[in-house]
Amino acid sequence: MSSISSVFRATAVFFLAAAATAAAKSSSWSDGKGGTFTGTPVQAVGPCAFFSVDGGARRLFFRELSLDECRRFYTDAAAASNVGPSWADAKGKFTRRLINRLAVVQDQKLVDADLKSRPEPRFVVLYCGSGWGGATYSTVWKIRHLYERLKGLYGGMFDLVFVGVRHDSKAQQGVAAATHMPWLVANYEDQKLVSEFSQYEPADGERLVLLTSGGLALFSGDIGTTQEQARFFDQLSVLLDTCSPENPQFWPDRARLLAATRPMIHARGSADPIVVNSPFDPALLRKAGIEQISAQLSVSADGKVVSATLLPATRMPELFREKAVKALVAQCVAIPALRDGKPVEGTCTFDFTVPAPNPRRELDLAWIRSVYGQPIRIPQWLLLRPIPVTEADFSTVERTDENGVQVLTKVNVGPDAVSRKTQLSAFSREFFEDAAAVAPQPGQQQVVENATYTWEAVNSTGDLVDFANDRRMEYCVGYAYAEFDVAEACPALFGLGSDDGVKIWLNGELVKNSWVRRMTQIDEDLVAVKLKPGKNRILIKIQNVEGEWSFFLRIRKQVSLAAPRT
Structure with a gap:
């Protein structure tokens, strides 16, 4: 395998x-x-x-x-x-039972979902949560971007349905509207009519459950922690990408099922050959100035493409036409034509329109597929904290000094607030001149603005690093430092979440700079980086405003998928 x-x-x-x-x-x-x-x-x-x-x-x-x-x-x-052609015409045993029992959030209230405009999903995720207790309000915001990333990549292959547990109808509407749930919501009064809803209801906490459209439950996970949420969505991501027709690793499986079953389906009559895949990388085609490839393929009785003729609809430079023909013959996975259930020679048309570039989608897909590689774990970090952002009663920018630090004029902003521009000034300046020179040891002291701090070794909780350590620390910044080794140079991706603003230096180079106010979410930001052979050094700065103070970081080597040899 x-x-x-x-x-x-x-x-x-x-x-x-x-x-x-x-x-x-x-x-x-x-x-x-x-x-x-x-x-x-x-x-x-x-x-x-x-x-x-x-x-x-x-x-x-x-x-x-x-x-x-x-x-x-x-x-x-x-x-x-x-x-079915739509969810309103669902053929799956489970998806069919949900017709007329689902709603969506619209104008801060729940209204009946229009299932005629939605494809019937192959998979349905049940999100069992409660409007009482507060956890669901937070979880919805933490997993929203994970759901939206997968919907952007795999569209109607799956849907998510919120199922209210341990609360009433009013609470169901309240939590759905307050969090602007982007997914479907079960009609509370109808939940008792769907056995799967009660079958997988957790006794406490929250849970995600994945079922097929036929109602077969595949896997489940309680999602009370960030690590549990990441684990479930990682597994869901792998399954959806496995089932995606764009994944070249599984073209042979599709071809095998077609080769086995088409003679049964076409035992009488005839059928043209079928091409299972496209052998072309859209990014490479765009780089070559290729817009459209249309060809007539001749397929032998044993399923091999023996020749390809480009059709007039093809739009590509003359330089690449011969190479395109060779790629079609060598790399297309085809199923032969049939006559009365027997394979015969035949022809079919291949059409491929090169899609417009979509950097966000390409980065999302690279992250999903990087799970197939070996993850890079950082079990321990050195933390320097908390460096306070003092109230300086600043307002407008007066000038920027030679080090790039903003110098601000004073104005009274109240006794309990730290002005926005004070926070930005603290985020902009560092205690070092060269990030490449930062390489602390446990217990090493560091002077920052006339105060002395100590680099402290702290174990991460999975991929989560908590600066606050269950203490309330507001209006402050902190640094985290770690080292890790790789055998050879390679492209990699950071999956990052932070509370709040974040900067990342990799081997002395600033690769992420985002001054934001947000809660830590799994893989909210994806950062493409290059690792060097041997030791790699990472330095992270997190600025906190109020509440939680943490970051979540996963490092994955990028993986290039290719169809396996058969």
């Missing part, structure tokens, strides 16, 4: 008892490792075959099943694997 498969297995939170399935019967299947298991086919999504097994759920790739098993799975689960 590919490395992605092992990541999916390694990131599992835990499997849940599966909802009962109708029609298909339990039988024996290959487990992809030389053994067998007993399970009931439930649903196919992209390259994945989902089974209900005793006590839970199981997922295999179609490459792990024999061709006969692929055909048997299709026969048993074909109906459940289809989706």
Whole structure:
């Protein structure tokens, strides 16, 4: 199996008892490792075959099943694997039960959701939370950007539904409206009519549960901590990317299922060849000035592309036409034409329009796929804290000195406030002239503005570093320093959240500078960096206004995915 498969297995939170399935019967299947298991086919999504097994759920790739098993799975689960033209016409057993039972937030109130305008999702995340106690109000803001990132990448493949627990109808409307929930909200009065809602309700706290459109529960996680939230969304991200048709690692699985089942579907009559993939990288095509590739492909009876002819709709420089033809022949994954269930030679049209650049989407996708690589952990940091931002009663900028520090004129802003411009001035200046020279040791003292502070070794809680350590520290700044090694130079990504403003220096270079007021959220900012071989040094500055004072940092090496050789 590919490395992605092992990541999916390694990131599992835990499997849940599966909802009962109708029609298909339990039988024996290959487990992809030389053994067998007993399970009931439930649903196919992209390259994945989902089974209900005793006590839970199981997922295999179609490459792990024999061709006969692929055909048997299709026969048993074909109906459940289809989706309707919209959610209002859902075919999934679970998604169908939610019709007329969902709402959205509009103008600070809940209104019936228009499911005709939404595609039927392959997966549904249940968010079990409560308007009583306050935790849900905070969690919604902390996971909103994770949800929006995945919706931006995978669109209608999944949806999220808030299910209220341990509160009443008024509280359900209140928490949904107050937090501007961007996802669907279950109608409180109808919740008792949907068995899955009560089946996975936590006794206390909050929980996320992932189900297929057929109602098979795949995994779940309590989300009371930042680490638990990150764990669930990491696992969801891997599953969605696995099932995305854009992921080249799983084109062979799609091809295997098609090769096994199309002769059954077209046992009488004929069918043209099918191309499973596009072998082109949009970024490289844009760089070459290529806008459109249209070609007629000739596919042999054994599924090989034997020739490609570019059509007039193709828009590319003459220099690249021959290379494009060679790539189509060498790299397209095709399924042969059929006549009365038998593979024959045939032709089909390949069309690919190069999308416009979308740097944000490309960075989001790079972050999702970087989970397949080896993460870089920093278990201990050196902290320098708290350096107070004193009330200097400043107002307008008078001048900027030779060091770039803003010098401000005085004005009275009240006894309990630290002016915005005082905070910005403190954020702008540093105790050092050269970040590359900052390399403290535990217990080392540092003088900052005539006061002496000590670098203190502190263990991180997962990927979270808490400057306040359960103490209330307001209007102050702090620094965190760490070192880590990599074997060779490589591109990497930082997944960052901070409360509040943040600066990051990597090997002396300022790579992030954001003066904001916010709560720490998982991977809210993504920063592309380059690591050097050997020791890398990272210095982080966090400025706090009020309340919590922390940052969340994950470091992942970037991964380039390619279709596996078959």
